[in-house]
Amino acid sequence: MQSISEAESRIMEALWRKTPLTAEQIISTVGPENGWAPATVKTLVTRLLKKGAIAGAKEDGGYFYRPLIARADWVQSESQGLLDRLFKGEVAPLVAHFAEHRQLSAKDLRQLKALISKIEEDGK
Amino acid sequence: MQSISEAESRIMEALWRKTPLTAEQIISTVGPENGWAPATVKTLVTRLLKKGAIAGAKEDGGYFYRPLIARADWVQSESQGLLDRLFKGEVAPLVAHFAEHRQLSAKDLRQLKALISKIEEDGK
DNA sequence: CTTGCCAGATTACAGGCGTACTTTTCAATG
DNA sequence: CATTGAAAAGTACGCCTGTAATCTGGCAAG
Known part of the structure:
Protein backbone atom coordinates (compact mmCIF):
# COMPACT_ATOMS: atom_id res chain seq x y z
CA MET A 1 0.00 0.00 0.00
CA GLN A 2 2.67 2.46 0.97
CA SER A 3 4.08 3.05 -2.47
CA ILE A 4 5.73 0.62 -4.80
CA SER A 5 9.46 1.05 -5.12
CA GLU A 6 11.30 1.33 -8.38
CA ALA A 7 12.51 -2.27 -8.35
CA GLU A 8 9.13 -3.53 -7.25
CA SER A 9 7.48 -1.72 -10.11
CA ARG A 10 9.41 -3.89 -12.55
CA ILE A 11 7.58 -6.88 -11.18
CA MET A 12 4.29 -5.05 -11.43
CA GLU A 13 4.98 -4.09 -15.02
CA ALA A 14 5.52 -7.72 -15.89
CA LEU A 15 2.22 -8.65 -14.26
CA TRP A 16 0.41 -5.82 -15.95
CA ARG A 17 1.76 -6.91 -19.31
CA LYS A 18 0.47 -10.42 -18.77
CA THR A 19 -1.67 -11.71 -15.95
CA PRO A 20 -1.53 -14.06 -14.20
CA LEU A 21 2.03 -15.33 -14.04
CA THR A 22 3.70 -18.07 -12.06
CA ALA A 23 6.75 -17.35 -9.93
CA GLU A 24 8.75 -19.15 -12.54
CA GLN A 25 7.45 -16.90 -15.27
CA ILE A 26 8.05 -13.75 -13.29
CA ILE A 27 11.59 -14.78 -12.57
CA SER A 28 12.33 -15.67 -16.15
CA THR A 29 10.97 -12.42 -17.54
CA VAL A 30 11.93 -9.89 -14.91
CA GLY A 31 15.18 -11.48 -13.81
CA PRO A 32 17.09 -11.27 -17.07
CA GLU A 33 15.55 -7.91 -17.93
CA ASN A 34 17.12 -6.41 -14.85
CA GLY A 35 20.00 -8.71 -14.16
CA TRP A 36 18.50 -10.02 -10.94
CA ALA A 37 19.11 -13.32 -9.23
CA PRO A 38 15.99 -15.43 -8.74
CA ALA A 39 16.22 -14.82 -5.00
CA THR A 40 16.03 -11.09 -5.57
CA VAL A 41 12.89 -11.41 -7.65
CA LYS A 42 11.33 -13.54 -4.93
CA THR A 43 12.11 -10.92 -2.33
CA LEU A 44 10.41 -8.27 -4.41
CA VAL A 45 7.41 -10.52 -4.92
CA THR A 46 7.25 -11.12 -1.17
CA ARG A 47 7.34 -7.40 -0.45
CA LEU A 48 4.60 -6.76 -2.97
CA LEU A 49 2.53 -9.50 -1.36
CA LYS A 50 3.02 -7.94 2.03
CA LYS A 51 2.07 -4.54 0.66
CA GLY A 52 -1.08 -6.00 -0.83
CA ALA A 53 -0.10 -4.94 -4.32
CA ILE A 54 -0.33 -8.46 -5.68
CA ALA A 55 -1.84 -11.76 -4.62
CA GLY A 56 -0.88 -15.36 -5.23
CA ALA A 57 -3.20 -18.32 -5.42
CA LYS A 58 -3.23 -21.77 -6.88
CA GLU A 59 -5.46 -22.12 -9.85
CA ASP A 60 -5.87 -25.09 -12.15
CA GLY A 61 -2.65 -26.88 -11.46
CA GLY A 62 -0.35 -23.94 -10.93
CA TYR A 63 0.37 -21.13 -8.54
CA PHE A 64 -0.33 -17.75 -10.09
CA TYR A 65 0.25 -14.15 -9.13
CA ARG A 66 -2.05 -11.31 -10.06
CA PRO A 67 -1.78 -7.58 -9.51
CA LEU A 68 -4.29 -6.19 -7.04
CA ILE A 69 -3.87 -2.62 -8.06
CA ALA A 70 -4.52 -1.24 -11.51
CA ARG A 71 -1.69 0.16 -13.54
CA ALA A 72 -3.75 3.27 -14.21
CA ASP A 73 -4.02 3.95 -10.48
CA TRP A 74 -0.33 3.55 -10.00
CA VAL A 75 0.46 5.74 -12.99
CA GLN A 76 -1.93 8.28 -11.61
CA SER A 77 -0.29 8.58 -8.21
CA GLU A 78 3.20 8.59 -9.70
CA SER A 79 2.52 11.27 -12.26
CA GLN A 80 0.29 13.39 -10.08
CA GLY A 81 3.13 13.86 -7.63
CA LEU A 82 5.53 14.97 -10.29
CA LEU A 83 2.98 17.28 -11.88
CA ASP A 84 2.28 18.95 -8.56
CA ARG A 85 5.85 19.24 -7.43
CA LEU A 86 7.37 20.39 -10.68
CA PHE A 87 4.61 22.14 -12.56
CA LYS A 88 2.22 23.38 -9.93
CA GLY A 89 -0.31 20.83 -11.08
CA MET B 1 25.51 14.87 -8.70
CA GLN B 2 23.89 11.53 -8.03
CA SER B 3 20.34 12.73 -7.88
CA ILE B 4 18.74 15.13 -5.48
CA SER B 5 16.44 13.50 -2.98
CA GLU B 6 12.93 14.66 -2.27
CA ALA B 7 13.84 16.47 0.93
CA GLU B 8 16.89 18.01 -0.67
CA SER B 9 14.81 19.31 -3.53
CA ARG B 10 12.90 21.48 -1.08
CA ILE B 11 16.11 23.32 -0.35
CA MET B 12 16.83 23.63 -4.04
CA GLU B 13 13.37 25.02 -4.71
CA ALA B 14 13.98 27.73 -2.13
CA LEU B 15 17.26 28.63 -3.77
CA TRP B 16 15.74 28.63 -7.22
CA ARG B 17 12.98 30.95 -6.02
CA LYS B 18 15.52 33.40 -4.70
CA THR B 19 19.28 33.27 -5.04
CA PRO B 20 21.53 33.63 -3.18
CA LEU B 21 20.35 32.91 0.35
CA THR B 22 22.13 32.73 3.67
CA ALA B 23 21.88 29.66 5.87
CA GLU B 24 19.64 31.69 8.09
CA GLN B 25 17.29 32.50 5.24
CA ILE B 26 17.16 28.94 4.02
CA ILE B 27 16.32 27.73 7.48
CA SER B 28 13.63 30.30 8.00
CA THR B 29 11.92 29.62 4.69
CA VAL B 30 12.36 25.89 4.25
CA GLY B 31 12.20 24.90 7.90
CA PRO B 32 8.67 26.07 8.69
CA GLU B 33 7.41 25.05 5.24
CA ASN B 34 8.32 21.47 6.00
CA GLY B 35 8.32 21.36 9.75
CA TRP B 36 12.05 20.76 9.95
CA ALA B 37 14.41 21.58 12.78
CA PRO B 38 17.24 23.94 11.82
CA ALA B 39 19.68 21.07 12.24
CA THR B 40 17.82 19.07 9.64
CA VAL B 41 17.95 21.87 7.12
CA LYS B 42 21.66 22.23 7.74
CA THR B 43 22.19 18.53 7.11
CA LEU B 44 20.39 18.79 3.81
CA VAL B 45 22.47 21.80 2.85
CA THR B 46 25.62 19.88 3.69
CA ARG B 47 24.56 16.96 1.55
CA LEU B 48 23.78 19.25 -1.35
CA LEU B 49 27.20 20.84 -0.93
CA LYS B 50 28.85 17.43 -1.00
CA LYS B 51 26.87 16.49 -4.09
CA GLY B 52 27.97 19.66 -5.79
CA ALA B 53 24.39 20.80 -6.29
CA ILE B 54 24.95 24.06 -4.47
CA ALA B 55 27.90 26.15 -3.38
CA GLY B 56 28.48 28.43 -0.43
CA ALA B 57 30.75 31.44 -0.32
CA LYS B 58 31.11 34.63 1.61
CA GLU B 59 30.15 37.69 -0.31
CA ASP B 60 29.88 41.25 0.93
CA GLY B 61 29.50 40.59 4.59
CA GLY B 62 27.50 37.41 4.53
CA TYR B 63 27.76 33.77 3.67
CA PHE B 64 25.54 32.90 0.75
CA TYR B 65 24.46 29.72 -0.96
CA ARG B 66 23.73 29.42 -4.65
CA PRO B 67 22.44 26.54 -6.74
CA LEU B 68 24.98 25.09 -9.13
CA ILE B 69 22.47 23.25 -11.24
CA ALA B 70 19.60 24.83 -13.16
CA ARG B 71 16.05 24.06 -12.21
CA ALA B 72 15.29 23.33 -15.85
CA ASP B 73 17.94 20.62 -15.91
CA TRP B 74 16.57 19.02 -12.80
CA VAL B 75 13.00 19.21 -14.06
CA GLN B 76 14.18 17.67 -17.27
CA SER B 77 15.78 14.63 -15.70
CA GLU B 78 12.91 14.14 -13.28
CA SER B 79 10.21 14.29 -15.88
CA GLN B 80 12.12 12.41 -18.52
CA GLY B 81 12.42 9.47 -16.16
CA LEU B 82 8.74 9.41 -15.47
CA LEU B 83 7.84 9.77 -19.11
CA ASP B 84 10.09 6.88 -20.06
CA ARG B 85 9.10 4.59 -17.24
CA LEU B 86 5.38 5.17 -17.38
CA PHE B 87 4.60 6.22 -20.91
CA LYS B 88 7.31 4.68 -23.04
CA GLY B 89 8.66 8.15 -23.68
C1' DC C 1 2.99 -42.63 4.39
C1' DT C 2 7.01 -40.44 3.12
C1' DT C 3 9.65 -37.38 0.54
C1' DG C 4 10.61 -33.54 -2.20
C1' DC C 5 9.41 -29.23 -4.24
C1' DC C 6 7.85 -24.69 -3.99
C1' DA C 7 5.55 -20.47 -1.80
C1' DG C 8 6.09 -17.69 1.66
C1' DA C 9 8.77 -16.13 5.80
C1' DT C 10 13.03 -15.07 7.90
C1' DT C 11 17.50 -13.29 7.91
C1' DA C 12 21.36 -10.51 5.97
C1' DC C 13 23.73 -6.54 4.80
C1' DA C 14 25.26 -2.23 2.69
C1' DG C 15 23.85 2.21 1.02
C1' DG C 16 20.57 6.12 0.88
C1' DC C 17 17.28 9.05 3.23
C1' DG C 18 14.96 11.70 6.86
C1' DT C 19 15.77 13.61 10.98
C1' DA C 20 18.82 15.67 14.31
C1' DC C 21 22.74 16.86 17.57
C1' DT C 22 27.68 17.75 18.48
C1' DT C 23 32.38 18.96 17.32
C1' DT C 24 35.76 21.35 14.67
C1' DT C 25 37.49 24.99 12.11
C1' DC C 26 37.77 29.52 10.58
C1' DA C 27 37.11 34.43 10.09
C1' DA C 28 35.82 38.58 12.07
C1' DT C 29 35.49 41.53 15.95
C1' DG C 30 36.62 43.40 20.22
C1' DC D 1 45.57 38.04 20.60
C1' DA D 2 41.51 36.01 22.37
C1' DT D 3 36.90 35.16 21.97
C1' DT D 4 32.74 34.42 19.60
C1' DG D 5 29.74 33.08 16.16
C1' DA D 6 28.70 30.71 12.32
C1' DA D 7 29.96 27.19 8.51
C1' DA D 8 31.21 22.76 7.73
C1' DA D 9 32.20 18.24 9.13
C1' DG D 10 31.30 14.37 11.89
C1' DT D 11 28.25 11.29 14.55
C1' DA D 12 23.80 9.10 15.23
C1' DC D 13 20.03 6.26 14.27
C1' DG D 14 15.97 4.01 12.38
C1' DC D 15 13.66 2.97 8.13
C1' DC D 16 13.46 1.86 3.22
C1' DT D 17 15.64 -0.16 -0.78
C1' DG D 18 18.37 -3.22 -3.57
C1' DT D 19 20.38 -7.34 -3.56
C1' DA D 20 20.45 -12.08 -2.02
C1' DA D 21 20.53 -16.59 0.63
C1' DT D 22 18.27 -19.75 3.68
C1' DC D 23 14.56 -21.80 6.48
C1' DT D 24 9.94 -23.76 6.96
C1' DG D 25 5.68 -25.74 6.32
C1' DG D 26 2.20 -27.68 3.38
C1' DC D 27 0.65 -29.94 -0.75
C1' DA D 28 1.45 -33.28 -4.36
C1' DA D 29 3.47 -37.17 -6.21
C1' DG D 30 5.25 -41.55 -5.69
Missing part, protein backbone atom coordinates in the same frame (compact mmCIF):
# COMPACT_ATOMS: atom_id res chain seq x y z
CA GLU A 90 -0.70 22.30 -14.55
CA VAL A 91 -0.45 20.00 -17.52
CA ALA A 92 0.26 22.57 -20.19
CA PRO A 93 3.57 23.75 -18.71
CA LEU A 94 4.66 20.14 -18.54
CA VAL A 95 3.94 19.63 -22.20
CA ALA A 96 5.61 22.94 -22.97
CA HIS A 97 8.64 21.70 -21.12
CA PHE A 98 8.84 18.58 -23.26
CA ALA A 99 8.32 20.65 -26.36
CA GLU A 100 11.30 22.79 -25.45
CA HIS A 101 13.43 19.76 -24.92
CA ARG A 102 12.61 18.22 -28.25
CA GLN A 103 10.61 15.42 -26.71
CA LEU A 104 7.55 16.13 -28.78
CA SER A 105 7.52 13.85 -31.79
CA ALA A 106 5.38 14.38 -34.84
CA LYS A 107 3.41 11.40 -33.69
CA ASP A 108 2.82 13.02 -30.31
CA LEU A 109 1.67 16.15 -32.02
CA ARG A 110 -0.77 14.28 -34.17
CA GLN A 111 -2.13 12.36 -31.20
CA LEU A 112 -2.39 15.48 -29.11
CA LYS A 113 -4.43 17.25 -31.71
CA ALA A 114 -6.72 14.27 -32.04
CA LEU A 115 -7.05 14.10 -28.28
CA ILE A 116 -7.94 17.76 -27.98
CA SER A 117 -10.49 17.52 -30.74
CA LYS A 118 -12.07 14.59 -29.05
CA ILE A 119 -12.25 16.36 -25.72
CA GLU A 120 -13.88 19.38 -27.28
CA GLU A 121 -16.24 17.14 -29.14
CA ASP A 122 -17.30 15.43 -25.94
CA GLY A 123 -17.67 18.64 -24.04
CA LYS A 124 -19.99 20.06 -26.65
CA GLU B 90 5.58 9.35 -25.49
CA VAL B 91 4.02 12.61 -24.45
CA ALA B 92 0.57 12.11 -25.92
CA PRO B 93 -0.31 9.10 -23.75
CA LEU B 94 0.74 11.11 -20.74
CA VAL B 95 -1.61 13.91 -21.62
CA ALA B 96 -4.32 11.38 -22.42
CA HIS B 97 -3.84 9.94 -18.99
CA PHE B 98 -4.33 13.30 -17.32
CA ALA B 99 -7.34 13.94 -19.50
CA GLU B 100 -8.94 10.74 -18.31
CA HIS B 101 -8.33 11.64 -14.73
CA ARG B 102 -9.89 15.05 -15.00
CA GLN B 103 -6.58 16.79 -14.55
CA LEU B 104 -6.97 18.79 -17.72
CA SER B 105 -8.37 22.17 -16.90
CA ALA B 106 -9.94 24.49 -19.42
CA LYS B 107 -6.89 26.64 -18.98
CA ASP B 108 -4.64 23.71 -19.81
CA LEU B 109 -6.67 23.03 -22.89
CA ARG B 110 -6.40 26.58 -24.06
CA GLN B 111 -2.67 26.65 -23.44
CA LEU B 112 -2.17 23.33 -25.15
CA LYS B 113 -3.95 24.49 -28.25
CA ALA B 114 -1.88 27.65 -28.31
CA LEU B 115 1.26 25.62 -27.83
CA ILE B 116 0.43 23.28 -30.68
CA SER B 117 -0.40 26.13 -32.98
CA LYS B 118 2.87 27.77 -32.16
CA ILE B 119 4.83 24.62 -32.82
CA GLU B 120 3.16 24.12 -36.16
CA GLU B 121 3.72 27.75 -36.98
CA ASP B 122 7.43 27.42 -36.28
CA GLY B 123 7.76 24.22 -38.18
CA LYS B 124 6.28 25.76 -41.26
